[in-house]
Amino acid sequence: MIERSNKHPAALFEQFVSDWFELIAQGKWDEAFALIDLPPNYGDAYTPDKYKDEIENDHFCPGTIFRDDNPEIIYSNPKDISESANPTLYPLDGTSDYSFEYDVPLNDKISDLTSGWEFKDFGKFYKVRLDFLNVL
Numbered sequence: 001m002i003e004r005s006n007k008h009p010a011a012l013f014e015q016f017v018s019d020w021f022e023l024i025a026q027g028k029w030d031e032a033f034a035l036i037d038l039p040p041n042y043g044d045a046y047t048p049d050k051y052k053d054e055i056e057n058d059h060f061c062p063g064t065i066f067r068d069d070n071p072e073i074i075y076s077n078p079k080d081i082s083e084s085a086n087p088t089l090y091p092l093d094g095t096s097d098y099s100f101e102y103d104v105p106l107n108d109k110i111s112d113l114t115s116g117w118e119f120k121d122f123g124k125f126y127k128v129r130l131d132f133l134n135v136l
Contacts, residue, residue, distance in 0.1 A: 001037055001122070001125040001126065001127055001128065002016050002119065002125060002126045002128060003124060003125055004124055004125060004126065009089060009098055009119070010087065010089040010100075012126075013087070013089065013098065013100045013117065013119055013126075014087045014100075014102070016035075016128070017087070017100065017102045017115070017117060018078045018079060018085070018102075020032050020035060021075075021076075021077065021078050021102075021104070021105055022077045022078070022079055023035075024075045025075050025076050025077035025080075025105070026077070029048035030048065032048075033046065033047060033048055033051075035128060036128050036129065036130050037127040037128050037129065038118070038120065038127055038128065038129035039129070040129065040130065040131045040132060041118075041129070041131055046130050051130075051133075054133055055073060055104070055106075055113065055133065056073050059113055059133060059134075059135050060073060060106075060111075060113070066106075066111065066112075070106070070107045073106055073107065074106065074107045074108065075105075075106065076105040076106055076107060076108050076109070077105065078105040078110070080108070081105055081108060081109060081110060083109065083110050084110070085102050085103045085104075085105065085110050086101070086102070086103045086110070086114075087100065087101070087102050088100065088101045088102075092118075095121065096121035097118065097119065097120045097121050098118070098119045098126075099116065099117070099118050099131075100116075100117040100118070100119060101114050101115065101116050101117070102114070102115050102117065103115070104133065112135055112136065113133055113134070113135050114133070114134050114135070114136045115130065115132070115133055116130075116131045116132040116133070116134065117129065117130055117131060118131050
C-alpha cells in the first residue's frame with residue numbers, strides 16, 4: 001500500500017513505480033513484489049518468476065528484434081536512465097482510483113514494453129495492482 005500524501009497522484013505513483021523498478025534492478029525481487037497488494041484484473045498474480053517469464057519468454061523471447069539486439073536481458077534502474085519512462089496517469093471514471101502506465105527499463109534504456117498499474121483508493125492509502133505488461 002501507498003500512504004496518500006500532499007503530492008499529486010501522478011508524482012506519488014511515479015515515485016512508487018520508479019522505486020519498484022529500482023528494487024528489481026538491485027535484485028530485490030521478493031521485496032519489490034511484496035509491495036503489490038492486488039492481483040491483475042485478469043489472470044494470476046505476478047510473482048518474480050511470472051514477471052521474468054513474461055518478459056524473457058513472451059514479449060522479448062529469442063527471435064524478437066529486442067532480444068536479437070539484447071541477447072541478455074538486464075533489469076535496469078530508471079533513475080540511471082536519462083530518457084523518460086513516459087509515465088501516464090488515467091483517473092478511473094466514477095472512482096477515486098487511478099490507472100498508471102510506465103515503460104519498463106531494460107538494458108540501461110527505456111524499452112517499448114509498458115507496465116500497467118492500478119492504484120485503488122482505500123481511504124488513507126492506495127492499494128497497488130500490477131495489472132499488465134504490454135508492448136505498445
